[in-house]
Amino acid sequence: xxxxxxxxxxxxxxxxxxxxxxxxxxxxxxxxxxxxxxxxxxxxxxxxxxxxxxxxxxxxxxxxxxxxxxxxxxxxxxxxxxxxxxxxxxxxxxxxxxxxxxxxxxxxxxxxxxxxxxxxxxx
Amino acid sequence: xxxxxxxxxxxxxxxxxxxxxxxxxxxxxxxxxxxxxxxxxxxxxxxxxxxxxxxxxxxxxxxxxxxxxxxxxxxxxxxxxxxxxxxxxxxxxxxxxxxxxxxxxxxxxxxxxxxxxxxxxxxxxxxxxxxxxxxxxxxxxxxxxxxxxxxxxxxxxxxxxxxxxxxxxxxxxxxxxxxxxxxxxxxxxxxxxxxxxxxxxxxxxxxxxxxxxxxxxxxxxxxxxxxxxxxxxxxxxxxxxxxxxx
Numbered sequence: 399x400x401x402x403x404x405x406x407x408x409x410x411x412x413x414x415x416x417x418x419x420x421x422x423x424x425x426x427x428x429x430x431x432x433x434x435x436x437x438x439x440x441x442x443x444x445x446x447x448x449x450x451x452x453x454x455x456x457x458x459x460x461x462x463x464x465x466x467x468x469x470x471x472x473x474x475x476x477x478x479x480x481x482x483x484x485x486x487x488x489x490x491x492x493x494x495x496x497x498x499x500x501x502x503x504x505x506x507x508x509x510x511x512x513x514x515x516x517x518x519x520x521x
Numbered sequence: 522x523x524x525x526x527x528x529x530x531x532x533x534x535x536x537x538x539x540x541x542x543x544x545x546x547x548x549x550x551x552x553x554x555x556x557x558x559x560x561x562x563x564x565x566x567x568x569x570x571x572x573x574x575x576x577x578x579x580x581x582x583x584x585x586x587x588x589x590x591x592x593x594x595x596x597x598x599x600x601x602x603x604x605x606x607x608x609x610x611x612x613x614x615x616x617x618x619x620x621x622x623x624x625x626x627x628x629x630x631x632x633x634x635x636x637x638x639x640x641x642x643x644x645x646x647x648x649x650x651x652x653x654x655x656x657x658x659x660x661x662x663x664x665x666x667x668x669x670x671x672x673x674x675x676x677x678x679x680x681x682x683x684x685x686x687x688x689x690x691x692x693x694x695x696x697x698x699x700x701x702x703x704x705x706x707x708x709x710x711x712x713x714x715x716x717x718x719x720x721x722x723x724x725x726x727x728x729x730x731x732x733x734x735x736x737x738x739x740x741x742x743x744x745x746x747x748x749x750x751x752x753x754x755x756x757x758x759x760x761x762x763x764x765x766x767x
Binding site: 403405406407408409410436439440442443444445446447448451 | 565566567702703706707709727728729730731747748751752755756757758759760
């Protein structure tokens with residue numbers, strides 16, 4: 399995991415997002431072990447308590463579980479994986495729609511443009 | 522005695538170096554180096570003490586270390602005023618070069634080991650290796666960056682609840698600055714040690730800080746967790762610096 403933090407936003411949330419992205423892309427799979435908090439803090443050069451906060455958040459949203467004496471693992475729960483993919487897709491769509499609206503496009507035009515573009519790229 | 526949540530408690534601390542003495546030309550308009558500082562520092566945190574030259578950073582750290590006597594107000598370290606007893610609980614890294622230049626790195630470590638009961642020799646060698654320092658080298662033959670690394674090894678090798686680092690990044694090469702910051706994460710142990718690091722070079726250090734204190738003309742201008750500040754202001758600590766001091 400190579401992280402370039404946007405220092406204008408809380409770092410722990412960016413760590414959580416990076417794990418979500420890795421899961422959505424399939425680089426991390428259910429049951430995979432992730433680095434210990436200490437290892438990650440050293441690797442990305444972040445305050446260990448900030449990393450701890452990120453791990454607590456990932457446990458809270460049931461993304462990972464920590465097994466005593468064994469480490470932290472991506473939960474073996476396919477619904478979690480699906481939720482993350484859905485969430486990231488919604489996020490991408492939200493950004494896209496915002497920009498299209500800012501450019502003055504109405505929903506009907508946007509739909510038509512998306513259809514055209516999808517068809518064109520599939521050729 | 523019940524252990525306080527705070528390793529450092531400061532109440533209305535004032536320090537006046539005296540009007541006849543020009544202290545590094547950096548007096549604020551009242552002639553006070555510290556002008557009513559009130560703050561607590563929690564245990565187990567890495568705290569950034571930020572401010573330009575003359576804002577009172579060094580004086581504040583020296584007051585906590587017991588090297589400067591307050592003109593007024595109160596300082597408590599682990600529940601008691603700075604004294605010989607609290608010196609066993611505090612590792613202080615001064616801004617100046619204080620190591621004997623004729624000693625080798627190894628001799629410095631042995632010297633410190635005999636000097637401090639809180640010294641951890643194994644830890645010291647581990648840190649030495651992390652810092653890429655060689656034991657047989659003489660201090661006088663080390664570059665400025667390497668001497669800065671050695672000073673840090675000495676501060677971090679002691680098993681004490683409070684480490685005060687006065688400008689450990691100032692005026693040294695970028696690789697040494699990076700290594701020093703990494704060593705703080707490397708040596709971090711679950712919640713039992715507070716490290717206070719003063720600096721006016723924020724960008725490189727800001728991901729290392731859990732809390733930041735902005736000092737301005739001897740007063741606390743801002744004190745919060747770095748993550749709260751990012752969330753609330755939507756900007757980096759460096760951006761905030763420019764807002765506060767710009």
